[in-house]
Amino acid sequence: MTQGLLHTIDDPADLRRLPRAQLRPLADELREFIVQSVARTGGHFSSNLGTVELTIAVHYVFDTPHDRLVWDVGHQTYAHKILTGRRERMATLRQLGGLSGFPVRSESEYDAFGTAHSSTSISAALGMAVAAHAKGERRRAIAIIGDGAMTAGMAFEALNNAGVTKLPLLVILNDNDMSISPPVGALNRYLAQLMSGRFYAAAKQVGKQVLSVAPPLLELARRFEEHAKGMVVPATLFEKFGFNYIGPIDGHDLDALIPTLDNIRRLLDDGAGPQFLHVVTKKGQGYKLAEADPVTYHGPGKFDPKVGIVPPAQPPKPTFSQVFGRWLCDMAERDRRLVGITPAMREGSGMVEFHQRFPDRYHDVGIAEQHAVTFAAGLACEGMKPVVAIYSTFLQRAYDQAIHDVALQNLPVVFALDRAGIVGADGPTHCGAYDIAFLRCVPNMAVACPADETECYQLLTTAFERDHPVAVRYPRGAGIGAPIPSGLQALPYGRGQLRRQGRGVAILAFGTLLYLALEAAEALDATVANMRWAKPLDRELVLELAAAHEALVTLEEGSVAGGAGSAVMELLAAEGIVKPVLQLGLPDRFVEHGDPAALLARLGLDAAGIERRVRERFGALVAARPALQVVRPAA
Numbered sequence: 001m002t003q004g005l006l007h008t009i010d011d012p013a014d015l016r017r018l019p020r021a022q023l024r025p026l027a028d029e030l031r032e033f034i035v036q037s038v039a040r041t042g043g044h045f046s047s048n049l050g051t052v053e054l055t056i057a058v059h060y061v062f063d064t065p066h067d068r069l070v071w072d073v074g075h076q077t078y079a080h081k082i083l084t085g086r087r088e089r090m091a092t093l094r095q096l097g098g099l100s101g102f103p104v105r106s107e108s109e110y111d112a113f114g115t116a117h118s119s120t121s122i123s124a125a126l127g128m129a130v131a132a133h134a135k136g137e138r139r140r141a142i143a144i145i146g147d148g149a150m151t152a153g154m155a156f157e158a159l160n161n162a163g164v165t166k167l168p169l170l171v172i173l174n175d176n177d178m179s180i181s182p183p184v185g186a187l188n189r190y191l192a193q194l195m196s197g198r199f200y201a202a203a204k205q206v207g208k209q210v211l212s213v214a215p216p217l218l219e220l221a222r223r224f225e226e227h228a229k230g231m232v233v234p235a236t237l238f239e240k241f242g243f244n245y246i247g248p249i250d251g252h253d254l255d256a257l258i259p260t261l262d263n264i265r266r267l268l269d270d271g272a273g274p275q276f277l278h279v280v281t282k283k284g285q286g287y288k289l290a291e292a293d294p295v296t297y298h299g300p301g302k303f304d305p306k307v308g309i310v311p312p313a314q315p316p317k318p319t320f321s322q323v324f325g326r327w328l329c330d331m332a333e334r335d336r337r338l339v340g341i342t343p344a345m346r347e348g349s350g351m352v353e354f355h356q357r358f359p360d361r362y363h364d365v366g367i368a369e370q371h372a373v374t375f376a377a378g379l380a381c382e383g384m385k386p387v388v389a390i391y392s393t394f395l396q397r398a399y400d401q402a403i404h405d406v407a408l409q410n411l412p413v414v415f416a417l418d419r420a421g422i423v424g425a426d427g428p429t430h431c432g433a434y435d436i437a438f439l440r441c442v443p444n445m446a447v448a449c450p451a452d453e454t455e456c457y458q459l460l461t462t463a464f465e466r467d468h469p470v471a472v473r474y475p476r477g478a479g480i481g482a483p484i485p486s487g488l489q490a491l492p493y494g495r496g497q498l499r500r501q502g503r504g505v506a507i508l509a510f511g512t513l514l515y516l517a518l519e520a521a522e523a524l525d526a527t528v529a530n531m532r533w534a535k536p537l538d539r540e541l542v543l544e545l546a547a548a549h550e551a552l553v554t555l556e557e558g559s560v561a562g563g564a565g566s567a568v569m570e571l572l573a574a575e576g577i578v579k580p581v582l583q584l585g586l587p588d589r590f591v592e593h594g595d596p597a598a599l600l601a602r603l604g605l606d607a608a609g610i611e612r613r614v615r616e617r618f619g620a621l622v623a624a625r626p627a628l629q630v631v632r633p634a635a
C-alpha cells in the first residue's frame, strides 16, 4: 500500500491530479482511516465503508464544488469530508464544537446541501439544476441516494418532476441492499431483480468494454446508451420516469466506476437529460465484522477496531426505547388488536423482540413516515389498535397525516414518540424539540410526558386505553433507572402529581427533567410538580400551585415557544390569573451536536442551571444559598 497518499489530499483538486493507478491504494488508505477514526469517535460506520470508492470516483470525475453534489441522509459522507479538507478534524466528529456527522452548508463549500432526514437529495439537486439553467450557468447536479432512502415517496415525487426535464442531473442509487435493518417492500424486490446474476454480470462486462475501447465521444455515448437501455436492462422503472438508466455496476470497482461516470458526464454535457446510475455496494465493505453485521455497525459508539464491538459485561439500564419494546410485547399479549408500525427504525425504536414474537402484527413500512401514520389511521378505522413508533424529529414529516388522517377523524392511534428532546451526537437535524408545540394545538390529540421508565410504561398503557390519538414522548437513552412495572396498570389520564412541597416558587416539570428539578429544588426549597401531561393539562393542579406560590417555573425538554410552559401561560391567562412565570426549555435556536449532558448544562437545563436561572429571576422568593464556608489550613 502506498504510504501517506491520503495526507497529500487536502482538496478534490489534489485528488484529480493523481494518476488513476493511485486511486486504488488511496481508497484502501481512506477506508483504513475511517475505521480508525470512527472507532475512536463513534459514528456511522458501515455506510461510510461502503461509499469510499464512490466518493473518490465522483470527486475525481466531476468538478466539485462547482458541480453540486447532494448526499441523501448524509450519514455516509465521512470519505467526502476527509477528501474535502476536513481530515484533521475527523477526531472531533459529532462532538460539541466539532464536525457534524452530516453535510452542513456552513461547514464546507463542498456540502452543497444539508441533509440527515432522508430522501431529499433528488429534489434538492433538481432545484440546483433548475437554478443553474435559469441563471445560465453550466454546472451538473448529482444526487447520491441509498436504496433505503429511495423507498420514500419524496424521492419518487422528485423523479417524477425531474424526468420531464432535459437538465444535467445525475441520480446515483447506492444500492447496498440494506436500510438500517434489512430492506423492505416491493421496490427492494425490484432492485434485487435488477441486480440478479444475468443483468449484473452483463453490466460488469459493459464497464470493462467501455474501458478497453476508446471510440470518439459521441459514438461511445451512443453505444453506452444502447447498452444501458437496450441490451443490459430493458425498460427499467427509472426509464419510465424519464431517466436514462445505467447499471447496475460494482461500486467498489474503480475501473468500472470512473469510466462510467466519465461517460455519464459527457452525456450530461451533451444535453442527454437526466441520468440514473445504479451502483451496487456492500455496507461495511472492508471490515469483516461490519460486513457480517451491518446493523450493529450502522452507528456504533467507540470500539477497539482490532476487537470490534463488545457487549458490556453488565447489562446497562434499559433505555426508554427498550421500555417501550417491553410494553409493546406485554400489551400485544393482552390485546390481539395491537399492531406495531415502524418507518424503518426497528432497532432504534426497540422493536426487535416484537418483530420476532409477533411477526404478523409488525409492519416496517420503509422510510415512509407519512404512509406509516395514514396506514395506522386505516387500521384504526377497522377496529385495530395501531401503535406508531416514531422518532419525534421524523414525525415532523407526517404532520398533516397526524392532523388530517388521525386527529380529525379522532382515531385511536398511539404515537410512541422516541428521541423527544436532545439527542446528542446527531445534532439539530434529529433533536426532538417541537413535538409538544406542534401536537398540543391539534384537537383530539393528547400528549404525555413520562418522567421515568415506570411512568413511560404506565402512560403507554393509559394512551392505549383511550379512544382518541395520544402521543407519549420519551427521550433517547436511559433515564434514572426506575423499574419497569410487572403489570399493565394505567396512570390517570390528564393528571399530574405533587413531588415536593416547598415555598415561594413552584416548578412544573414536564418529562424527564423532573429529576433535575427535584435536585435544584432542594437548594431552592421550591415546590415541584410532575405534570405528566402537556395535554390535557392538569388544570386543577396548575391552579392550586398558582394560588399557593408567588411564582411558577415551567420546565420541559422541548421548545419553549409553543411548548408545555406556553400551555400553562394560556391557562393562567384564560383564568385571569396574573403570576410571574419563568419558562425553561429549549430556546429559539437549533441545538448543536454534542454530549447530551454537556448540552443540557450549556442550555442551563441541568440542576445547577435550573437553580441558577430560578435564583436570577426569583431570588427573593427562594431559599438563600448557604454562604460558602472557607476552611483555612491550620497555621
Ligand SMILES: Cc1ncc(C[n+]2csc(CCOP(=O)(O)OP(=O)(O)O)c2C)c(N)n1
Pocket (backbone or CB within 6 Å): 047, 073, 075, 076, 116, 117, 118, 145, 146, 147, 148, 149, 150, 176, 178, 179, 180, 283, 343, 344, 345, 367, 369, 394, 397
Ligand atoms: C426521514 C427519515 N427517516 C428515517 C431516517 C433514519 N435513517 C437514517 S439512515 C437510514 C437507512 C438509510 O438506508 P440507505 O439509504 O439505504 O442508506 P445505507 O444506510 O444503506 O447506507 C434510516 C432509516 C432518516 N434519516 N430520515
Ligand SMILES: CC(=O)[C@@H](O)[C@H](O)COP(=O)(O)O
Pocket (backbone or CB within 6 Å): 073, 075, 116, 180, 299, 348, 419, 423, 426, 476
Ligand atoms: C442517520 C440516521 O438518521 C440514523 O442513523 C440516526 O443517526 C440514528 O439515531 P439513533 O442512534 O438515535 O438511533
Ligand SMILES: [Mg+2]
Pocket (backbone or CB within 6 Å): 146, 147, 148, 174, 175, 176, 177, 178, 179
Ligand atoms: Mg442502503
